[in-house]
Amino acid sequence: MIPVATDRKTSDPLRVCLLTYRGNPACGGQGVYIKYLSRALRELGHQVDVISGPPYPDVAQHVTLHRFPSLDLYNSDHLFKVKKLKDLKSPVNQLEFLIMCLGGFPEPLTFGMRVYRYFRRELPQYDVVHDNQCLAYGVYRISRIGYPTVATIHHPITIDRDTEMADAKTWREKLKVRRWYAFIGMQMRVSRRLARIITVSECSKQDIGRTFKIPAHRFRVVPNGINTDFFYPLPHVKRARNHIVVTNSADTPLKGLSYLLDAFASVRKKRDIRLTVIGSPKENGRVRHLVKELGIHDCVTFTGRIENEEFAGYYAEATMAVIPSVYEGFGMPAGEAMACGVPVISTTGGALPEVVGDAGILVPPRDKDALEYAIVTLLDNPEMCDRLGRAGLDRVKKMYTWHHAAKKIEDAYRETIDAHR
Numbered sequence: 001m002i003p004v005a006t007d008r009k010t011s012d013p014l015r016v017c018l019l020t021y022r023g024n025p026a027c028g029g030q031g032v033y034i035k036y037l038s039r040a041l042r043e044l045g046h047q048v049d050v051i052s053g054p055p056y057p058d059v060a061q062h063v064t065l066h067r068f069p070s071l072d073l074y075n076s077d078h079l080f081k082v083k084k085l086k087d088l089k090s091p092v093n094q095l096e097f098l099i100m101c102l103g104g105f106p107e108p109l110t111f112g113m114r115v116y117r118y119f120r121r122e123l124p125q126y127d128v129v130h131d132n133q134c135l136a137y138g139v140y141r142i143s144r145i146g147y148p149t150v151a152t153i154h155h156p157i158t159i160d161r162d163t164e165m166a167d168a169k170t171w172r173e174k175l176k177v178r179r180w181y182a183f184i185g186m187q188m189r190v191s192r193r194l195a196r197i198i199t200v201s202e203c204s205k206q207d208i209g210r211t212f213k214i215p216a217h218r219f220r221v222v223p224n225g226i227n228t229d230f231f232y233p234l235p236h237v238k239r240a241r242n243h244i245v246v247t248n249s250a251d252t253p254l255k256g257l258s259y260l261l262d263a264f265a266s267v268r269k270k271r272d273i274r275l276t277v278i279g280s281p282k283e284n285g286r287v288r289h290l291v292k293e294l295g296i297h298d299c300v301t302f303t304g305r306i307e308n309e310e311f312a313g314y315y316a317e318a319t320m321a322v323i324p325s326v327y328e329g330f331g332m333p334a335g336e337a338m339a340c341g342v343p344v345i346s347t348t349g350g351a352l353p354e355v356v357g358d359a360g361i362l363v364p365p366r367d368k369d370a371l372e373y374a375i376v377t378l379l380d381n382p383e384m385c386d387r388l389g390r391a392g393l394d395r396v397k398k399m400y401t402w403h404h405a406a407k408k409i410e411d412a413y414r415e416t417i418d419a420h421r
Contacts, residue, residue: 004024013045014413015125019139020050021111023057029154030132031057031334035094036227038063042408051118053111068114073100103179109186111135113379120145128413130198137188143194148420150196150412155204155329155350156211157184157347160254163326166363167253188212190197198409200224200330201351220412225402226335229307233393236315241382242272245318245342247333248279248287249389256347256365257281258290263371265294271379273299278314280304315340319385320378323352327367331355335400338392343385345374346361355400359391 018038023031034050040058044049049064050057054072059065071093073080080100087093092113099106118124131139143149161181168174182368191197191212197219199205205219231279244264248257257277263277280302281287291297303314314320321337327350328334334355337344344360345353353362361377363370378385 013047014127014410014417015047015414016041016049016159017050017124017126017129018050018132019111019115019129019134020046020057021053021134022055022109022205023050023052023211027227029330030114031055032227032332033152033154033224034087034132034403035059036225037406037409040225040402041410043403044406044410046410049124051115053107053114060396068111068118069270070114071096071100073097073106092390103176104182106183108134108136108183109138112138115139115140115304119147129416130409131194133187134162135190137186137190140193148416149194150198150416151191151194151253152200153191153204153208153212154200155327156208157181157187158211159207159327161259162346163254164252194218195419196412198222198256198412199280201354202352203351204329207350219284220408220415222405222408222412223400224332224335226339226396226400227308227402228396231315231339232312232338234312237313237316239342239385240317240319242274242379243317243319244273244275245314245321245337246275246279246324247321247336248277248281254326256326256349257287259326259368260371261287261290261294261296261300262320262368263301263375265296266368267375267379268296268299268373271376273375273379275300276314276318277302278306278311311336312340312342315342318342320345320375322371322375323347324365325349325352328352328355334360335396339396340398341389341393343378344380345371345387345393357395359395360388389412 004209018034020030020034023034034057037049038048042060042063044380050059051066051068053070055066056067071082082088092110096106096110100366107207112134119142129147129149132152135151145392164177165174168177193216199208199219199221200223202221205221244261248255267273291300315337320340322345323334323346329351331352334346334352342357345354346360346362347365348362349365365373
């Protein structure tokens, strides 16, 4: 067992280790979480180390990044292939490759194995270990050898799985989905054994607790912050009156883009409008197919991946931002749009009503008619657009900063450390 320091004062800076099996902010919300939480914790005076598998995160100055290589089988430069044959000498790498060949997603499991082996061998000095939704057996073993351990679960991944299962048309497609999400069983078992679970909304707390069978008293709800370094108003940019923006960082049914495209096509028959999709859906995927089928290819633009510095410009020119997600554990795109002062239309999927509050128009998920009505309402009411834009910006400033999030997470750390003594 690792001895827990008992002579440290409750106000002393903490030695924090953040774990993430992949961390590039351009690859999704987990990378964004690690990047800005690590920086905010460091700004509070804590020592912060990040241990990550590839693709690696961007971290701030004075945050130490430990790179734990894997086979990186989902890298587009060598997709599903081993870059160097000698890498298969490692038993962990062999397991990673085998699970991938069987259609599973091995990264959480094998990252946990590598991290546990490191902790067992090196016994690094940390006051608390914070896992970012890896929930691997190796993470649980770290807690068993004496490290106070907490985990963030952004939302129950079962929702992703169930949505994709419902969207699958054939038994082969359904089998493929089940194989990919086979790691969920491990995550359920591990999460039930950790002392504290941090999640990002009351909705996620309820859904995770019900699905993973975790009692409510073990949760701490800490909303995400919004990075106002990149998401902010540009008052000098003239806002268009017929331009919709949607962010589509993940080309999955859960993001609900198809419902927005249906609604947009209907409005397009009556109005001269255009849609910009920030992201790049698969070339031969259902989203691009639907755009052609609906005959709206001339007024829908896909930007591809853009730099963080470009987001504010897109939002500043837009009439409105739409978040059509079926479910969100938090809803970062909604908060980011609000931080830019653009009026928001959002579904009520998951935690989105908690984020948007009364600073946007809320519609039921999967309801293209409700989306169409909301879009037309904002097109016809410039004053409402201005009012909602201001309200959204004020809400972000008051409620969604990374400093506020880091302070609440620090409280959860100290509570976990005290309970461990």
